[in-house]
Amino acid sequence: MQKNIIIAGVGGQGILTIASIIDLAAMNLGLHVKQAEVHGMSQRGGAVESHLRISTEEIYSDLIPLGKADLILSIEPMESLRYLPFLSPGGVIVTSTESYENIRNYPDKTGLLNHIRESASCLLIDAGAIATEAGNVKTYNVAMLGAAAPYTGMEATELEKAIATYFADKGEKIIATNLNAFRLGKDYAQK
Amino acid sequence: MNKQLLLGAEAIAQAALDAGISGVYAYPGTPSTEITEYIQKSPQARDPFVRSAWATNEKTAYEAALGMSFAGKRSLVCMKHVGLNVAADAFMNSSVTGIHGGLVIVVADDPSMHSSQNEQDSRVYGKFALIPVLEPANQQETYQITRYAFDLSEQTALPVLLRIPTRLSHSRAVVTKTETRPQNRLDPSKEKGKWILLPANARRNYQQLLEKQQELVLLSESSPYNKVKEGIGNKAVIAFGIGYNYTMEIISSYELQIPLLKISQYPLPEEKIKAFCNQYDDILIVEEGYPVYEELLKGYFGNRKFRGRLDGTLPRTGELSPALLAKALGLQTPEVKTIPAIVVPRPPMLCQGCGHRDLFDALNMAMESYPHKQVFGDIGCYTLGAMPPYSVISTCVDMGASITMAKGAADAGIRPAVCVIGDSTFTHSGMTGLLDAVNDRSPVTIIISDNDTTAMTGGQNSAGTGRFFDICKGLGVEEEHIRLIIPLKKNLDENRAILKEELDYEGVSVIISQRECVQTLKKQKKQCKKTSLLPE
Numbered sequence: 031m032q033k034n035i036i037i038a039g040v041g042g043q044g045i046l047t048i049a050s051i052i053d054l055a056a057m058n059l060g061l062h063v064k065q066a067e068v069h070g071m072s073q074r075g076g077a078v079e080s081h082l083r084i085s086t087e088e089i090y091s092d093l094i095p096l097g098k099a100d101l102i103l104s105i106e107p108m109e110s111l112r113y114l115p116f117l118s119p120g121g122v123i124v125t126s127t128e129s130y131e132n133i134r135n136y137p138d139k140t141g142l143l144n145h146i147r148e149s150a151s152c153l154l155i156d157a158g159a160i161a162t163e164a165g166n167v168k169t170y171n172v173a174m175l176g177a178a179a180p181y182t183g184m185e186a187t188e189l190e191k192a193i194a195t196y197f198a199d200k201g202e203k204i205i206a207t208n209l210n211a212f213r214l215g216k217d218y219a220q221k
Numbered sequence: 222m223n224k225q226l227l228l229g230a231e232a233i234a235q236a237a238l239d240a241g242i243s244g245v246y247a248y249p250g251t252p253s254t255e256i257t258e259y260i261q262k263s264p265q266a267r268d269p270f271v272r273s274a275w276a277t278n279e280k281t282a283y284e285a286a287l288g289m290s291f292a293g294k295r296s297l298v299c300m301k302h303v304g305l306n307v308a309a310d311a312f313m314n315s316s317v318t319g320i321h322g323g324l325v326i327v328v329a330d331d332p333s334m335h336s337s338q339n340e341q342d343s344r345v346y347g348k349f350a351l352i353p354v355l356e357p358a359n360q361q362e363t364y365q366i367t368r369y370a371f372d373l374s375e376q377t378a379l380p381v382l383l384r385i386p387t388r389l390s391h392s393r394a395v396v397t398k399t400e401t402r403p404q405n406r407l408d409p410s411k412e413k414g415k416w417i418l419l420p421a422n423a424r425r426n427y428q429q430l431l432e433k434q435q436e437l438v439l440l441s442e443s444s445p446y447n448k449v450k451e452g453i454g455n456k457a458v459i460a461f462g463i464g465y466n467y468t469m470e471i472i473s474s475y476e477l478q479i480p481l482l483k484i485s486q487y488p489l490p491e492e493k494i495k496a497f498c499n500q501y502d503d504i505l506i507v508e509e510g511y512p513v514y515e516e517l518l519k520g521y522f523g524n525r526k527f528r529g530r531l532d533g534t535l536p537r538t539g540e541l542s543p544a545l546l547a548k549a550l551g552l553q554t555p556e557v558k559t560i561p562a563i564v565v566p567r568p569p570m571l572c573q574g575c576g577h578r579d580l581f582d583a584l585n586m587a588m589e590s591y592p593h594k595q596v597f598g599d600i601g602c603y604t605l606g607a608m609p610p611y612s613v614i615s616t617c618v619d620m621g622a623s624i625t626m627a628k629g630a631a632d633a634g635i636r637p638a639v640c641v642i643g644d645s646t647f648t649h650s651g652m653t654g655l656l657d658a659v660n661d662r663s664p665v666t667i668i669i670s671d672n673d674t675t676a677m678t679g680g681q682n683s684a685g686t687g688r689f690f691d692i693c694k695g696l697g698v699e700e701e702h703i704r705l706i707i708p709l710k711k712n713l714d715e716n717r718a719i720l721k722e723e724l725d726y727e728g729v730s731v732i733i734s735q736r737e738c739v740q741t742l743k744k745q746k747k748q749c750k751k752t753s754l755l756p757e
Binding site: 040041053054057062063064065066067068069073074075076077081089090091092093095096097108109111112114115116117119132133135136137138141142145149150 | 224568
């Protein structure tokens with residue numbers, strides 16, 4: 031088994047939280063993991079991405095080869111399209127529909143969503159609404175992870191265990207809210 | 222817990238702790254910052270104590286590390302590639318003195334210039350200084366090679382340079398650690414002559430360094446990090462450091478049988494290289510960075526069997542990737558989807574609420590009436606002031622250059638000669654330039670945009686916080702021309718007026734524009750909330 035996942039968003043949106051949870055789950059399963067991330071200047075409100083690779087075999091490149099990503103998991107709709115050259119022919123886009131418009135020439139949103147639909151098989155998620163329903167709007171990235179869970183190559187229960195570990199020092203309430211967001215995201219995607 | 226998910230940078234930190242260092246010395250710089258931060262946060266660094274506070278710049282860091290080595294203890298010193306330019310004086314001479322306690326210098330290179338002004342290859346410095354260089358390929362090897370680096374340093378009595386690129390520093394994988402060994406005991410060096418680089422000693426030391434080179438080559442010949450992967454055919458690859466990963470990615474996904482020599486320890490193992498090269502007619506050289514060893518192997522007359530970055534088989538600039546390797550090996554790559562035109566760039570920008578923004582608004586207004594509108598800039602978040610809507614910064618070259626370039630421009634007749642420098646950059650390399658301006662009575666206006674932190678690298682402590690007025694006064698700036706402004710919207714008119722007054726002054730003035738970074742402020746509020754020190 032090998033899964034290549036691009037996690038995309040804007041600096042400050044918390045894509046590394048998603049990456050860390052998947053990493054933890056994969057490590058607990060004894061899988062090989064590589065996860066390249068962006069630090070430094072680009073984090074200041076710029077486009078950021080993480081290349082995440084999990085496999086039963088040794089992984090060599092820290093970067094996903096072009097055309098080899100099984101999943102683009104994006105916290106922002108325009109950012110999901112920026113990494114299209116990495117997506118494999120059968121790959122899936124799971125993206126939040128909520129745009130983050132910190133640039134003046136942000137494109138027309140309907141046009142963007144149409145492009146996403148035409149580019150690959152995709153799931154468009156209203157992550158903000160799910161997170162609010164879960165009890166804390168800050169859980170939107172975990173809600174996105176829930177929606178994308180079936181494409182990670184790991185059982186949802188493994189990801190849930192990793193969520194509990196990841197938020198362990200934040201207390202029971204935060205763990206429960208995040209697990210709730212994860213499950214609601216997963217249910218939403220299955221509908 | 223022997224298995225951990227670690228960044229390449231963190232693997233170095235953990236390995237250095239396990240190798241028994243007594244101190245880490247560093248100035249923050251992407252992609253090297255996380256090494257020191259990991260040690261600062263590690264419980265393992267508390268007992269026995271490992272000192273880890275930030276240094277003022279890379280040169281002071283390097284010299285302190287050398288001092289710790291003189292005392293017999295092991296030290297780690299970390300910096301980004303351009304930081305080694307700052308530390309180069311100490312670095313080059315420390316190969317002539319040699320070391321006592323193990324000294325490893327980690328330099329994080331930034332091919333493709335993700336967060337840097339150039340993509341210089343630090344292996345050149347290692348060759349220049351005639352010391353061993355190590356260049357691991359993956360995170361586990363990074364852990365092991367860092368431990369080995371300390372042994373190698375103590376065995377050869379030389380500093381050892383460990384080079385990693387951004388992609389390894391900032392990529393995570395599972396790392397298995399080994400046992401921790403104790404720190405060295407205090408045992409000051411007794412070889413007094415070797416540390417005094419008077420010409421007579423320096424000549425003798427340098428001769429000894431040259432004589433050591435054969436031993437270093439032999440160590441590379443037997444190094445477990447330089448290894449051959451057998452294959453078939455008359456084409457082969459020599460891959461250096463992380464170049465090995467991209468090569469192996471292609472070998473495994475295309476199921477190739479191509480012979481491969483991996484190099485992670487320098488100086489080059491001559492016999493191993495010769496024996497390998499003699500077997501093949503067509504050899505691809507894969508280096509992440511400059512074609513340093515491709516040039517050497519190709520030779521002055523250009524042996525055509527070596528291909529790589531020099532003949533265009535691989536691009537001359539930028540970091541490697543699996544796709545570039547596939548192409549260089551003549552393989553078909555699948556057609557990939559293209560990015561639709563609707564996607565627009567999203568460059569980094571100053572945070573909402575950032576004090577630099579309010580400073581730039583005031584500065585642009587104060588500069589309105591002058592024909593020359595250039596502002597000499599420096600290295601930090603505020604370099605983003607070069608972009609719209611501010612478009613106020615005209616230069617960005619190296620740490621501290623804003624002050625000295627403004628001074629030179631003032632000498633040439635530019636008025637106003639104005640520059641913007643961050644607080645941490647000012648203490649790193651700006652103070653000496655300010656002294657030049659004071660001694661020369663140069664008409665320059667120096668704006669220290671002080672946000673109480675080293676912001677761009679993630680909010681590390683800044684060496685001069687709370688003391689900029691005193692520092693500038695101490696360096697001889699007239700007290701009435703050291704002005705303090707608070708960059709807030711409500712102060713815009715007042716700040717514009719103060720700036721204008723000082724721009725018109727024919728002498729050295731310093732404006733300290735002081736407001737805390739919004740990112741560190743946010744972090745602090747979170748921390749206070751956690752510990753309930755602040756009412757809601």
